[in-house]
Amino acid sequence: MSKTPVVRRMNADDAGFTAELDQLLSWESVSDAEVNQRVVDIIAQVRSLGDAAVLDFTRQFDGVEVDSFGQLELPQARLQQALENIEDDQRAALQTAAERIRRYHEHQRQDSWRYTDPDGTMLGQQVSAIDRAGIYVPGGKATYPSSVLMNAIPAKVAGVAEIIMVVPTPKGEINEMVLAAAAIAGVDRVFTIGGAQAVAALAYGTESVPAVDKIVGPGNIYVATAKQLVFGRVGIDMIAGPSEILVVCDGQTDPDWIAMDLFSQAEHDQDAQSILLSPDAEFLDKVQASIERLLPTLEREDIARVSMAERGALIQVRDLDHAVEVANRIAPEHLELSVADPEALLPRIRHAGAIFMGRYTAEALGDYCAGPNHVLPTSGTARFFSPLGVYDFQKRSSIIFCTPEGASELGKVASVLARGESLTAHAKSAEYRIIKD
């Protein structure tokens, strides 16, 4: 146990709490000027040199030794081989997870609709899938087969015709489970490239990598910056920062469970954030003791320790209503309501990526297999972003079909408004459709 506290303690009733909380939460999801300029350069090179630039960057950044770009694409047979290579229980777990994820996401599919106005005008919305999606799967430190399922399955459910996956393989290291997950999810093509260069290749296309319509999935600061810069050329899902969890506990859950739930974020990344809110000061002491006792048992102790010390907090609140208020201010990625009656709190939760209800619903269950997506808005962006979903791979076209009489009536209104805007070609175009008495 170290001498410095393993995690900070705060009280939400203290003067200055709001400022202290804002300080703790502050995170610039966008990158600094230097990172930005490097990413701008990488994108420019990929746009002008295509495969050759991507190949160069991949050798340079990922330490991958290949002779030609062709070696950076994995054939379908390789994915199938991975599916056979992994352990039986791993394959079964991936398949169970895939099936649950598919079932959940099918509820998100949106359908076209239309209705007819009293004047006979048909109005509606045609919903369709995007043609081609690019999914970014992080490699390196943390390679997540579950991320493949979470990115690709919603695209499949939406009806995307072609899914292109990119996953970096630093020093050529490849994760068999990632490839097996790609096989299960029905990914069409896989390139072992990553970073800003992979995002640029997907956005603009190269000789080998087809340009996609939308790029989704989490990545590091270079990936996040590149996604922001290509936004508009292609769609993107969101800009992801480090992972976070906020646990609201009434003090009746096993403190070891809560400590481990906090660690399940803290072990991701030194920048990850784990915060506990409870009205029970004695319980906060117990969780702190659990944290101190359990930290040394973690395989990723070093990462978790830094994360807990730098960005973690155990915060005392007045009561559960106060906890909800603070939670809405934080707008957390993951929110665990580890309380006796989570349904009582749910309607008042305004901002959260995913909500884990009750003592048994550990956030880790949601990460893998409960069904909902684990690609979630971070850093307070749950105020406006949603979990990755089928809706990210669908788009809408408005439909208007006027009868001659309906066009005549609407034409009169449009004409007045168009002339009010001094747009007389608009007005005349509408007026041509007005039926002369």
Add this chain to the structure above:
Amino acid sequence: MSKTPVVRRMNADDAGFTAELDQLLSWESVSDAEVNQRVVDIIAQVRSLGDAAVLDFTRQFDGVEVDSFGQLELPQARLQQALENIEDDQRAALQTAAERIRRYHEHQRQDSWRYTDPDGTMLGQQVSAIDRAGIYVPGGKATYPSSVLMNAIPAKVAGVAEIIMVVPTPKGEINEMVLAAAAIAGVDRVFTIGGAQAVAALAYGTESVPAVDKIVGPGNIYVATAKQLVFGRVGIDMIAGPSEILVVCDGQTDPDWIAMDLFSQAEHDQDAQSILLSPDAEFLDKVQASIERLLPTLEREDIARVSMAERGALIQVRDLDHAVEVANRIAPEHLELSVADPEALLPRIRHAGAIFMGRYTAEALGDYCAGPNHVLPTSGTARFFSPLGVYDFQKRSSIIFCTPEGASELGKVASVLARGESLTAHAKSAEYRIIKD
């Protein structure tokens, strides 16, 4: 009539057509390095100096003479006064349009849902409105009251608690109908600011302008660039380029109607794009003659003439199937299906912002009052963006509620997958919930 052709003619069967089309369509929605740097600087100044910076930029760029920032906010009484000031037929037209827009957008509202798995796990999605929306209404050359309705009404329908509108007033010029539309739509606060400085103020907040969660609405290149740069800090709807129309005609519509429909885009902006596809070469000749004859009758002839000459085209296709193929390649903002049986083509239209069916449904009707939104994806981005809608002001939270038994079963799957990813705190957190036999 000028000697140079008023509009280019193309044939989709020509060798090199695709390259020529791509050239015609090419438009960089993102700005060049110089514009980008100016916008970066404006945002930085607004972040550090707040009101003072916005006031300075507003004086400088809009030529507005005010003593204090307070004068840049319009009180509700001013909006009501505008509503009384405008002509009766204008007020009635705005109210009719508002009512139709509201009715259409109510169909877009998404509801929360939940279901229970066979193992007793409750899964769902809680849909909620964003707290505060910022709407950007262009001023200057083209001030559009209809844009106020199109931006604000979907936010209202979604249940957004507070709508902040910004509209620049170059040289202090203010459009009464814009203010009247704000009153009708229920806009909460109006600031007469614009450009990148308005976007920065909405994204980061100043002493006077509250920070919003999402910024929507079209604007010029500075606005578009600023929206892209603040994306991630706040949500944005899309990045808008110049307006476009694609008309598909079987050759049986009055050529004057088609010419005027093309002008209704061309008069917006020299960069606007108007394209006609028809299998009937003789009809294309007739439309060209109409264009030549009607251009001099337009109030905005100068703008429309440049737009038609620089970016317009009359394109001959083999047949209507071929027209659909070319239309999907263009992915137009506005698509008019000016044909006898538009329903026959509709299911094959994969990408379009809004689809206007039949000869009577002029695009101008949709701009104002048919009901669907006129804030639409431009420059081929209908491949992945949707019309502005209620869904832009709603967001989702995933919900998971496991029974003890359900958590135990899911815990086993999660444990296998977490250990496969070497995330042992995740694994232990899940394993705590496994019921020991």
